[in-house]
Amino acid sequence: MIQPSDEHLPDPSELERELARFAAQVQQSDGGDALDFSYVALDRVEAYLGSALKSGTPDRNALLNDAAWYVGETLARNTGGVWALRRDTQGRKRPHVTRLPELGKYAFLPSRVVSHFARAQLPRILRDRTEVYDIPHRRRFMDLLLASREPELAALDTDVQNLLGDGKKLDRQLASLDRVEEAIARLIASQAPNARVREMQARAVLHVGEVMKEALPEASWHICTEPENAAIGELVIADFAPMDVIRYITPGEPPGVLRKRVEFELKARLG
Numbered sequence: 001m002i003q004p005s006d007e008h009l010p011d012p013s014e015l016e017r018e019l020a021r022f023a024a025q026v027q028q029s030d031g032g033d034a035l036d037f038s039y040v041a042l043d044r045v046e047a048y049l050g051s052a053l054k055s056g057t058p059d060r061n062a063l064l065n066d067a068a069w070y071v072g073e074t075l076a077r078n079t080g081g082v083w084a085l086r087r088d089t090q091g092r093k094r095p096h097v098t099r100l101p102e103l104g105k106y107a108f109l110p111s112r113v114v115s116h117f118a119r120a121q122l123p124r125i126l127r128d129r130t131e132v133y134d135i136p137h138r139r140r141f142m143d144l145l146l147a148s149r150e151p152e153l154a155a156l157d158t159d160v161q162n163l164l165g166d167g168k169k170l171d172r173q174l175a176s177l178d179r180v181e182e183a184i185a186r187l188i189a190s191q192a193p194n195a196r197v198r199e200m201q202a203r204a205v206l207h208v209g210e211v212m213k214e215a216l217p218e219a220s221w222h223i224c225t226e227p228e229n230a231a232i233g234e235l236v237i238a239d240f241a242p243m244d245v246i247r248y249i250t251p252g253e254p255p256g257v258l259r260k261r262v263e264f265e266l267k268a269r270l271g
Contacts, residue, residue, distance in 0.1 A: 009083050009095060019073055022066040035070075037077045039137075042127035043194050045070055046117060049126070053118060064114050071130055072097045072110035079134050081108070088112075102135040106227035124194050128247065132233025139223050142235050145202055146221060153210065156180070156203035163187055172210045177259040180204050181249055189251035201246050205235055208242035208262060215266050240265045 010018070023035040026048045035041045049067050057063050075081055076097045086096040086107045096107035113129045116122075132138060145152065157170045163183040170176050187200055213219050219238040224231040231241035245261045 009085060015069065015073070015083075018066070019070055022070055037074045039074065039078065039127050039131040039134075040195075042071065042074060042130060043124065046124070046126035049114070049117065050121060053121075060118075064111070064118055067126075068111040068114045069095070071113055071126065072108065075100070075108055075110070075130055075133060078131075078137065097133075100133055100135075102225050103133065103227050106133075108133050122248075123188075124197065124247075127194075133227070135223060135225055135233060138233040142221060142223055145206065145235070149206060152203050152206055156200065156207055159183060159187075159200055159203065170207065172207075172214050174211060174259050174263055177208065177211060177262055178256055180207055181255060181258040184246065184249045185251045185253070188249070201243065204246050205242045208246070208258070209235075209237045211262060212237055212240070212266065215270060238265070238269055 009015075026044055027034055029048045029051070030044055032044060035044065045067060049063065052063055053060065072083065072095065076083060079097075079100050081097040082099045083095055084098045084107065085093045086098070086109075088094045088109055094109055094111060096109050098105075098107045100106060100108060108130075110130070113126060116129065117125045153170075160170055160179055160183040161167055163186045164179060166179075168179070170179065184197075184200055184204060188197055209219070209221060216238050221235055221237050224234055224236045224241060226232060231244055234241040234243045240262075242258075242262075245258050249258065
């Protein structure tokens with residue numbers, strides 16, 4: 001384990017050894033291929049971390065520390081970011097990833113993301129709350145999604161009909177959001193793979209945009225690049241990031257949350 005220090009960062013060779021050790025533990029746990037520092041691999045790190053925490057690992061702090069280094073290194077390798085000691089909100093010097101494209105002086109604190117997951121145990125958070133700080137990557141994602149807008153919306157319509165079994169096509173009215181929300185909840189309840197859940201979530205984001213453009217025809221999409229904004233790295237339309245609501249759709253929660261939030265956002269803009 002790399003011992004936390006407020007005086008210096010680990011030697012690069014030491015960091016490499018410790019990252020390899022941690023990656024080997026994850027690989028041994030799930031029997032998959034070697035970890036490659038892709039954002040996709042963070043789902044495997046999250047599964048390993050969640051399992052270890054639930055089993056009552058004897059050294060929780062060491063585990064979280066190892067995971068934080070891996071998460072930070074993933075962002076650094078994908079963005080060209082650089083490790084540096086920076087003060088956190090409590091004034092303590094902590095390892096951050098700096099020089100992130102388009103984010104100015106902002107420094108990413110990986111231990112915050114790992115601690116968030118450890119507290120909340122929300123699925124898909126480790127990857128989702130890391131890759132959003134890779135703005136060029138997120139912009140490419142947006143461009144690809146918008147370029148295939150019509151087939152993605154058609155696929156969402158099929159998804160919803162299949163999951164709800166009602167044979168009704170989606171329209172662009174507010175009420176359609178209740179069906180989308182219920183379908184996502186059912187998909188998650190079926191323990192679908194993370195990739196499948198993210199696919200449907202992205203399609204739902206597009207659908208929310210279509211609903212909003214019915215009332216705000218001039219509205220357009222962009223990526224949030226404000227690092228202190230909760231919507232950092234997300235697709236935003238009319239100053240609203242649908243994923244901020246869609247991400248938290250879970251089975252068993254009271255229905256109508258997505259529709260009510262979009263309705264609120266529209267009223268705020270239309271007066």
